[in-house]
Amino acid sequence: MIEIIITMIIVFFAGFVIVKSLKNSSKGKCSSGCSGCKAEKACSGKNNNTIK
Amino acid sequence: MINVALLGNPNVGKTTLYNALTGSNQYVGNWPGVTVDKKEGFLSGDIKIVDLPGIYAMDTFSNEEKVSKKFLEEGNVDLILNIVDASNLNRNLYLTTQLKQFNIPIILALNMIDISESKGILINYKKLSEELNVEVIPIIAGKNEGIDKIEERLQKRKFHSPLDCDKYNFSSEKEAYKFIEKALSISITKQEKMEATITEKMDKWVLHPIFAYPIFILLMALMFELTFSWVGQPLSDLMDGFLNDILIPYVGNILSSTSPWFNSLIVNGIISGVGGIIVLLPIILVLFICITILEDSGYMARVAFMMDKLMRKMGLSGKAFIPMIIGFGCTVPAIMTARTLESEKDRKLTALLVPFMSCNARLPVYTVFAAVFFETHRGLVVSSLYLLGIIVAFLLGILFKNTYFKKDEEPFIIEIPEYKMPKVSSIYKQTKDKAMSFLKKAATIIFAMSVVVWFLSNFNIHGMVNEVNDSILASIGSVIAPLFAPLGFGNWQSAVSLLSGLLAKESVLASMQVIFSGDLSVILPEHFTTISAYAFLVFILLYTPCISVIGTMKKEYGTKLTLFSVFFQLIIAWIAAFLVFNIGSLIF
Numbered sequence: 001m002i003e004i005i006i007t008m009i010i011v012f013f014a015g016f017v018i019v020k021s022l023k024n025s026s027k028g029k030c031s032s033g034c035s036g037c038k039a040e041k042a043c044s045g046k047n048n049n050t051i052k
Numbered sequence: 053m054i055n056v057a058l059l060g061n062p063n064v065g066k067t068t069l070y071n072a073l074t075g076s077n078q079y080v081g082n083w084p085g086v087t088v089d090k091k092e093g094f095l096s097g098d099i100k101i102v103d104l105p106g107i108y109a110m111d112t113f114s115n116e117e118k119v120s121k122k123f124l125e126e127g128n129v130d131l132i133l134n135i136v137d138a139s140n141l142n143r144n145l146y147l148t149t150q151l152k153q154f155n156i157p158i159i160l161a162l163n164m165i166d167i168s169e170s171k172g173i174l175i176n177y178k179k180l181s182e183e184l185n186v187e188v189i190p191i192i193a194g195k196n197e198g199i200d201k202i203e204e205r206l207q208k209r210k211f212h213s214p215l216d217c218d219k220y221n222f223s224s225e226k227e228a229y230k231f232i233e234k235a236l237s238i239s240i241t242k243q244e245k246m247e248a249t250i251t252e253k254m255d256k257w258v259l260h261p262i263f264a265y266p267i268f269i270l271l272m273a274l275m276f277e278l279t280f281s282w283v284g285q286p287l288s289d290l291m292d293g294f295l296n297d298i299l300i301p302y303v304g305n306i307l308s309s310t311s312p313w314f315n316s317l318i319v320n321g322i323i324s325g326v327g328g329i330i331v332l333l334p335i336i337l338v339l340f341i342c343i344t345i346l347e348d349s350g351y352m353a354r355v356a357f358m359m360d361k362l363m364r365k366m367g368l369s370g371k372a373f374i375p376m377i378i379g380f381g382c383t384v385p386a387i388m389t390a391r392t393l394e395s396e397k398d399r400k401l402t403a404l405l406v407p408f409m410s411c412n413a414r415l416p417v418y419t420v421f422a423a424v425f426f427e428t429h430r431g432l433v434v435s436s437l438y439l440l441g442i443i444v445a446f447l448l449g450i451l452f453k454n455t456y457f458k459k460d461e462e463p464f465i466i467e468i469p470e471y472k473m474p475k476v477s478s479i480y481k482q483t484k485d486k487a488m489s490f491l492k493k494a495a496t497i498i499f500a501m502s503v504v505v506w507f508l509s510n511f512n513i514h515g516m517v518n519e520v521n522d523s524i525l526a527s528i529g530s531v532i533a534p535l536f537a538p539l540g541f542g543n544w545q546s547a548v549s550l551l552s553g554l555l556a557k558e559s560v561l562a563s564m565q566v567i568f569s570g571d572l573s574v575i576l577p578e579h580f581t582t583i584s585a586y587a588f589l590v591f592i593l594l595y596t597p598c599i600s601v602i603g604t605m606k607k608e609y610g611t612k613l614t615l616f617s618v619f620f621q622l623i624i625a626w627i628a629a630f631l632v633f634n635i636g637s638l639i640f
Contacts, residue, residue, distance in 0.1 A: 003310055003311055003314040006314075007314065007317065010317070010322070010503055011503065011507075013499075013500070014499065014500035014503040014504060015500075017496045017497055017499070017500040018497075018500050018501075018504070018555070021496075021497055021500075021555065021599070021600075022599065024600070024603070025599040025600045025602065025603035026603050026606075
């Protein structure tokens with residue numbers, strides 16, 4: 001039983017990460033790997049002043 | 053709430069001052085063009101500091117200037133904190149005269165006064181303040197000197213608002229510079245310099261028309277040797293030994309009483325997939341430390357200058373070298389940095405060529421394949437891939453220059469900064485950030501992909517399979533594998549690994565770890581020859597970087613250019629790998 005529960009948690013987390021990553025990517029944001037990289041703020045989109 | 057706009061020329065220390073004031077840890081580089089967007093932080097609860105991109109003037113309408121001008125006009129700014137390079141006031145104060153037009157109080161932060169003094173430039177701050185009718189505060193942002201005085205002024209919240217814009221409204225650039233020269237002749241004393249500065253002495257060699265290039269190649273060779281032979285690889289081998297000889301058997305033993313499928317999910321799926329990537333952390337960090345040292349020292353700005361001739365042949369200005377270099381780290385910010393280029397054609401061409409610069413997400417795949425197939429020439433093979441990316445970008449640049457992106461050449465102006473001793477704290481901070489970012493990626497997207505690949509490689513519609521060739525993954529892989537057969541790696545395992553690499557390049561390796569579930573140094577030679585392994589690496593180097601890059605391209609340049617970029621990269625990767633495999637097979 002515990003194996004099933006752990007597996008379900010793992011699968012849920014994996015699914016969440018993939019969906020979140022795809023969602024971020026479609027907005028032109030970095031997936032999880034951009035923190036600390038150059039122009040990080042531009043990636044995070046929080047203060048992203050898009051130039052038209 | 054008080055809004056403070058932090059403004060100045062490129063590479064005068066705006067972000068260093070911003071970090072010092074706000075306690076933030078934004079990336080600081082010793083080259084121009086690091087800040088491409090505005091960034092906001094707080095000194096205390098209600099003093100907002102906005103770091104704006106570096107600009108030389110307010111009237112040439114580049115993208116950075118648009119951001120700054122728009123913010124000054126609409127941002128409800130209470131104070132302009134104008135940071136200038138004290139050793140180069142003549143040029144820096146041109147922007148100051150333009151900022152005076154906004155009728156907003158200005159504090160002039162004279163940065164790098166230590167360097168100006170070493171150049172024999174002695175500034176009378178009181179006289180300069182009188183001439184410009186602004187408050188002048190001398191600082192050394194890099195050493196945190198004088199920051200307290202700025203903080204104190206901001207905390208007092210009473211700013212001198214002179215309303216004297218007419219006095220500084222010059223009819224021409226010439227008039228403005230005439231005024232600046234007069235103001236400086238009153239407030240500056242120049243001492244006769246006795247000897248050349250360290251920067252001047254070093255630049256005699258580093259920017260020498262002939263010796264500059266061997267010095268560059270020597271430094272790159274040293275960087276790759278440190279990474280792949282002397283430091284990075286041995287540390288990685290130690291971690292790999294710990295993973296395979298201690299951790300995996302230990303966890304396998306603990307889970308021996310659980311169901312075989314659960315044991316396999318944890319050991320072969322998660323630990324092998326994620327662990328196989330984490331053991332490569334030392335290699336990435338050593339390479340990143342080397343690049344950070346080169347950037348912080350001021351050398352990279354000189355490389356951009358050296359590369360102008362080469363970039364021009366590609367139809368780009370030397371300024372495009374900066375996004376290219378950033379592309380060696382991550383393609384997403386590199387494409388964003390292309391915004392700083394003046395011409396639309398330059399921006400688009402740079403965004404199309406940047407993905408060919410080998411981002412560090414590809415490094416884990418290179419490292420493992422190089423260790424398995426090219427043990428004695430690891431550094432050489434990996435550096436050849438980096439070089440190949442540059443050559444492909446160069447050739448395509450020439451092709452585009454003479455076709456779609458035909459344009460008049462524009463002059464290239466770049467600030468050549470003083471050499472600085474890279475600060476240990478800065479290297480530590482950036483390396484720590486990089487390590488955390490890498491580990492976060494391993495714990496999220498690599499973890500998720502390892503789980504997905506494990507499920508797909510262990511199940512089919514009837515349930516769990518005993519043989520991986522009967523799995524869902526094998527069925528998917530078998531459909532696309534024939535596309536890669538002419539490139540020498542027509543096995544389904546490679547095909548699905550490449551597919552997973554679209555989410556993150558490290559996933560290619562994590563997928564292989566999970567699918568093959570064993571020692572890759574033994575299993576990979578069963579599926580690849582030395583030539584097909586190199587062709588595989590060439591494909592990894594040149595095909596579409598990852599889904600984040602696709603999203604960024606779409607956001608910055610629209611669907612049409614993004615689709616073109618994706619298919620164009622796939623075709624180029626296929627052709628290059630085809631040529632490598634077939635020509636290589638004929639020769640060897």
